Amino acid sequence: MLNEDMATEPLAVVGMAGRFPGANTLEEFWALLSEGRQGVREVTEEEFLAAGGDPADLEDPSLVRVAAVLPDADRFDAAFFGYGPAEAELIDPQQRVLLETAYHALEDAGYADGHGDRVVGVYAGAGDSRYYSYNVHPRHAGEPASVGLIHAATANSLGTLATRLSYDLELTGPSVSMNTACSTALVAVHTAGEALAAYACDIAVVGAVSVDPQAMLGYRHVPDGPLSPDGACRPFAADAAGTFNGDGAGVLVLRRLSDALADGDRIRAVIRGSAINNDGRRKVGFSAPSPAGQAEVIVAAQVAAGVDAGTVTYVEAHGTATRLGDPIEVAALTEAFRESTDRRGYCALGSVKGNIGHLGAAAGIAGIIKTVLALEHRAVPPTVHHDAPNPLIDFASGPFRVPTALEPWTADGPLRAAVSAFGVGGTNAHVILEEAPRLPEPPKPA
Template identity: 45%
Template sequence: MNAPERAVAIVGIDCRFPGAGDREAFWRLLTTGEVTARPVPPARWRTGHDQPAGAETPVSLIDDADAFDHRFFGVSPVEAAGMDPQQRLLLETAWRAVEDSGVSPASLAGGHASVHVGVMSSEWANLHLADHRAMTTHRGSGNGYCMAANRLSYHLDLKGPSMAVDTACSSSLVAVQLACTGLRAGEVDTALVGGVNLILTPALSIFYRQAGLAAADGRCKPFAADADGIGRGEGVAVVVLRRLADALADGQRVYAVIEGGAVGSDGRSNGLTAPNRFAQAEVVRTAYRQAGVEAGDLHFVEGHGTGTRLGDMIEVRALGDVHAGRSRPALLGSVKGNLGHLEGAAGIAGLVKTALALERRTLPGTPGGAENAELRLADHGFRLAGAAARLPRGRVLAGVSSFGLGGTNAHLVLSSPPDRPATRR
């Protein structure tokens, strides 16, 4: 078949999320509706009455975040000890994602593949670079957002663009859009896109509490009547992207197709961190226009869905500006109901969930409780995906949203994989 020039295929996926050490475990977590928020373990930080309010809020954490096979990557123990563990997680996850795409990571060496990594914080750096007397060359090179991407390019010997992207909560979905732009322009033939977030201090938990954004139980409840704020989560994911025509020609498995997308900014709103309904609606409209689809064509939207009363209300109204009046409601949910808000990795978590749902023809339900009647989802063209839903045969379209705390908004349009046998090289 002749694949449209703008179509980008997701051909490899690997991830580590709370309660899920790999892609298949993540799918099981989604389909069983597991919620991963737990009390803060003592190994992360101390909680108690002498700590600021918010430090005790439960969080969603991955297992063995400190584990790393340094010998496999040819990294000395001393250098590995100085590296931000976010970089170590990205190395392992990127390697497995490339293998999942059906090729050997070594085969990419010397090629013009790109790397884009969404990351909005490095709490490891905050903890380890403050002591100037303890500075070492490995600590210096082992930290910095740029190194999250550059280290992948170095170890895999990739010659294409290599950059970290920080737009706060939308970082990793913006990174996907940037990578797609390079593929569509013919600048690269393969793109690795990742997002990573590790929670090592209670700083943001305290901030969210002070700002009135934190859920006391550490659970996001997207678009639900019981929604009461953000629960923090951590994780890492990497996807491998290729132009659809190239992936099909090489017989690669296609999880889903990225048809188009858009990135925009709130501009001036009611405050620096206040979401802008009209800017969100415009980025959704632009994404649909770029993808060549109408709002009524979409079967579901993976929302930003932080579970804050104001954020959910503005997001639903923005979607309603585009979707209201459609003949059948679209389903609306968010992976944050399972994992919490993964901050810099939030967008790619939603992307991976959406790609797996499209490939497997099932949209997992969003835990969090009954729909918030004040949102009037039906009036805006939606209904809450509170339980798993079987997706129809034929081409299925979905949207993925991710909105940054400072106003950078991203929306992508995905479609189900082409109806053809998948073979591996």
């Protein structure tokens, strides 16, 4: 049993918001997850051509015309945030979507209209902007071309992602933008947790976003590559053949658990601990996964959380549905779990990528939000497209199983879960969550 005295102070998730393919609200997201549906859809010929596609590409057998997009990602309530139309047009849709989502998360937490003397930090991530180009329309802003181009470049820089939230939402704590590829969101959660533990801030707004303005062009499938040949992602399945890219945004509002309890905040879930590391050169190539690196970060997160793996009964995996990547991930998870438990088949395993695809920098925030919703509903959603297990994964002797239908979630103690994200280049992250504490019932009036 791991020593709980070694654990850091837990964090409370006191607010949450997200927009994902096929789900513009968290209620719609839970419905999509619990019903085992996909948020991906086919792209019509008309939509493909309207997005700028080459008519000749319609005959290309390698072109997969599917998209997992956010409806109205091109819309923005500019007036609400004090932007004029021309200025708003220059801003990367990723920044616009994340700004709106952050406001809704603060609203969910009860801090949208003010946070008193509490210092609020921002930790946010996104992929590279695909919106900016040198033919952005500087003349629309009524400025010389050189000035307009500078504004356009600034409005599409990852460096201004977090600071835009801080400025527009009047937040004065640390404001940090980051990108560690696919692990960005979980690294942001971990970094925010360190800042809260160090009292660098009292509240942390943590989010990530991925919006590709060219998503309606589909993608090209390359045999043995990471992308699915048919627009379906099949985590841990025998016919797994890759994932597909998706758009999405999610934001958490975090506080130290003791402060959230003292102030009477609504607590949606608890983050018990987290860890990050890097593979170094312990793998066959820069973009390859490392079983050693993954296993080490999982054990480190369990130590930080002060929990025994035997009490973790759901893992939201990175789960990219590549035939070799999934077995490596499950082998690393098994190695880490075997440090503290020898139980078999007790822990459910899932991946939200089967529902909404790979959100890149925002992949981990989708996984955390899914897991918080599952904790709140005390139910484990199905993993879609899982007709038969990957034969390279030894489920029979390991701790894990893959649910294929919505299951009630019970445990002898508090429900606990874990979320993994592994970035290209080797930055790994793992987070341990727990259901919200059950508070005593208020006394009934005499």
